Amino acid sequence: MRIVVRRAPTLVRSLLAFQFFLTSSGSSTCNDTVAIPWHPSWFQSRDDLYCKNICLGRGDYEQCCVCNSCTSWEGEEIDLFIEELSVTGPNVVLPHHSVNDSNVYQIYRGYSEMKELPINICNNITDTKLEKLYSAFADISYFRERIVRINLEFNEIKILDDISCLRRLDELNLQYNRLTFLSNTSLTNLTFLRTIQLKGNKLIGIEPNTLSSPDLYIFNADISKNELETQDVTNMYTAYTFCEINFASNAIKEFVNEGNFILNTSKKYGPGFLNLQNNAIEKFPDLKTLLNLNDLNEMGKAWKFGFDFQGVPVICDCSLEPFMSLAEDIIESIWIGYFEVKCAAPENLKNQLIPKIDPSMFVCEYNAESDCQTPQCTCVDEPNKNTLFIDCSNANLTKFPTIPLSAYSTRISLNLSSNSIKNIPNKPFLSKISHLDLSNNDILEISEDTARKLENATLIDLTNNTRLLKLPQMFQYRNACSTVLGNIVVDCDCESLWISEWIKSKGCTTSQFYCNIPEQGIVPAGAFHENDLDCVQESFLYIWISIVLGSILLIFLVFGWLLRQFRYELLIVYLRMRRTFRKDNLVYPNFKFDVYISLDENNDQVRDWVNRHLEKYLTYSGYNVFLPYRDIPYGSVRDTEIINVLKDTRTLLVVLSNTYFGTIDDERLFTECEWKYGWTNFRKERQRNIVLINFDHISSREIKHAQIKAFLRVGCCIDFGNHDRNIMENIRSKLDTRRRKRRAGQNYYRTFSQSRECTKSALSYNDIEMNSS
Incomplete structure (x- = not known):
């Protein structure tokens, strides 16, 4: 085949x-x-x-x-004996032999009157008398890892206890017992379970995710001939390929999603076969809503299932159409023969094979009072046309009816002709209208916002609304041929000049209406022209007003762009000015450190210059200097130390090199952290300072970091060049000297500044490299 x-x-x-x-x-x-x-x-x-x-x-x-x-062990299972302690009392499993790791075991007691599972399957016996009586046999803990099958069919068991200890259990057969409820913890951790048979019980409920847990690999689940009336979608599949889940011959009426399951379209569910024969399902489930889908086609990408609905009294209405349209190309190949499913209703489709029915026949006629909301209206949902048809013509309405919601159609065709409606409400449902018939009403006005919401309407009929005197200007963006305005007269003035061109653009006869022109009277709208009005002065004034407003808007846009583009430059200039013009009588806090030197510690040339020249110069000049790679205690959390030290430091001194924000993750994070907290302090407190030394002569075009780029643009940095020999003096001038410590060692500073080392410190990067060599 x-x-x-x-x-x-x-x-x-x-x-x-x-x-x-x-x-x-x-x-x-x-x-x-x-x-x-x-x-x-x-x-x-x-x-x-x-x-x-x-x-x-x-x-x-x-x-x-x-x-x-x-x-591989099929047919070689060894029985474990069950001892009935009384006619109605508990049972225990009593092995007659010692455990053997090469053997597998099963528990079988069918066609009996057992009321519950053996009490020692997963728990030790706690009854003292029983423990003494069966102490030599009742401990089956060594067998639990080797029990592969439990068959207790045709008994009177009412509760399925937690049997998760039986990790090697392959088959669980409890068919024809008296189980009423199945908990989603009953089968936890049974990763070897292939088959579960619960046919012929009294089940009225199964908790969500009982069969679909990621830890379960169930191949076959038979839950037929029970008393289930609803079924959660999570129990209609397993997370992996399965053979069959059988819910046949229950009383299922609907499917629910109590666990808010969302179908993951990037994941594959199944394939597998779901048997729903002989249930009470009348409405085909709304799979889009049930599975939380944006589009029903997403189901086909992930949910690879077969369905059997034989013997189900399916009502062939709009709820069935989306699923049938999804499989429209080969629907006969799926349903004929293997799926002999016929319609139970409505009367015109009764007993017809579903694959033979034209999808356009799957419609829903809403109840006038409850579903359709307005008794005078009729509502028919036709998903094949993606339209909910609402007919309220000649219903003596004075206002818009309440619009019902459709789960299957996104468009609305609304017929309100021959009523006494005066206003169109500005409601969200207007954007869903594809056809609006308001002919022979008393519409007084249509607002611009209302006309905007009606932009999806392919036809608007306003014929014989004689009290409508003005058209919304938004209509000029509509197709004039799909806007019927017959037998109405509107006031045409300088603001209505668009009407003439709108009518002529398509040459439509369906929109023949009339204009009432001041001092001229009523003329066909197509004959209306701007020469009929004195609109030149108004137009000239309008043009100049537009130019002025446009210029102002352009200025604001340019100013806004400049403000955004140079926001950090402006902020830096402002902060510098704030420091310059600060009041001398202000009391500033004492900082523990005067200078925090931030640099790329992996750059040997930068680190060598800082160690040999910069740090010594600043120290002997009376500044209390913090050098992170020297002063942070070994073993401490560096980020935390950086934050704490910068809180108590006046000036962040940045030695900017090509590798300051380098590619080494750890170092990049440290320099970014130093800059981040130094910049935050500088921005918030006027006594804070940032000094930038451009060690590698980097231009602002080479820097992506917005704040450092701004420092370079406004010239708030010290170039590390050999054009002059006073780089250390420049650095000291940028630092805040008002609260600098004075030491007795300043005499040494003067000697230091005159020495060869000081001269050497003012050399450029190339000079240092040459001297080093």
Whole structure:
């Protein structure tokens, strides 16, 4: 059998492939001759799985193996005995032999009257009498890691306790018991669980994410013949490829998303098969809302599932149309035969096969009073046309009706003809209107904002609204042929000159209306011309006003651009002026340090000049200097130390080199931190200072850092050049000398400044390099 699919949507191609391998699977047994070892791509840690040979050579090999897998130990399980302590009392598991790591074990007691799981499956016996009686047998902790199967079918168990200790459990069979609720913690950590059978219980609720936990790799889950009325979307799939999740023969009416699950379109869910036969689902679920999608097509990118709705009384209305349109290209290939699904309603589609129905027939007729909101109106939602049709003609309305919301259509066709409506409300729903019929009403005015919201309307009919005397100027951007204004007379003045060109632009006859021109009377709108009015003076004044306003606006724009472009330069000039004109009678705080030297510590030439010349000069000049790589205590957090020291430092002295903001991450972070906090202090406090030494003769064009670029532009820096020999004097002049400490050692400073070392310190970078060599 071969199925060829052309131009099929992603979702549908996956469903076809999955339908094919489900219907063609064989019934081979699992042994060395008919199966080979198999490691699922998402479950590499498991090494005991085999795949039957019927899957070899298939394009859907991994999917086929999920439905045709078996284990290397299948048929070799050793029974663990169950002791019934009383007719209605608890049970315990009593092994009759010692544990063997090479064996696997199972717990089986079917067709009995067990009321609960054995009490020692995952817990030790706490009853003193029972502990003494069964102390030699009741400890099964050594077996828990080797129990692979539990079969307690046809009993009377009401609660599924936490069995997460059974990490190697492969199959859990509790069909035909009395379970009423399934908690999402019951199966936690059961990563080896392939099959869970809960058929024929009394389940009325399953917590969200019970089957879809990322730690679960369930291949088959049978929850058929229970009493579920709602189902959470998170229990309709597993996080990986699965074979079948069976919810057949429940009482499911709707699907919910209580955990607010959001379909991740970059992730793949499935593929797998979801059986929903013989449930009470009438409304096909709104998958877009249910899965929190922006577009239903996103579902096809991620959700690779097949669905079986046989025996479901589906109402073929607008809720079904989006899903059917998604698979429109090959819908017959999916539904015919394998999915014999027929409509249960409405009457005109009853018992018709869904694939045979034209999608345009899937419509919803809203209830007039509840869904349509206004009893006098009829509302029909046609998703195939993406339009909600609302007809309120001849309904004796004096105002706009309440507009209902549609979950399937984004456009509104609104017929309000032959009523007594005076105003159009400025409401958001106007932007959704594609067709608005207001003919034969009493509209008085249409505001510019209202006309702007109606820009998506392909047709607006205002025929016979004789009280409408002015058109909104926004109409000039509409197609005149789609704006019907028959039998109305509007006042045409100098502000209405656009009307004549608007009418002539398309040559439409549908918009024949009239202009009432001062001193001339009523003429066809197409005959209206500016020569009919004395608008020259107004136009001239309007032009000059426009020029003046435009010039003012241009000035503001240029000023704003300059202000933004040179904001740091202006700020630096202002801060310098604030320092220059400060009041002498102000009391300034005493700082612990006068100067903090910030430099690229990995630049050998910069560090050598700072160590040999700059630091010594400043120290002997009476300044208390902080040098970070020398003075920060070993083992301390450097960022914290930088912040604390700069809080108590008057001047940040930056030795700017090409590598100041270099590519070495740690050093770049330190210099950035030093600059950041130094700049913050300088900006906020007038007693703070920043001095910049341009060590490598960097131009402002080479700097990307906005604040340092500003310093270079306004000339607030010291060039490290050999044009003069007083660089140290320049540095000292830039520092705040008002509170500089005076030392007795200043005599040494004068000797120092006259020495060869001082002369050498004033040399350029090239001089230093030459002297060093």
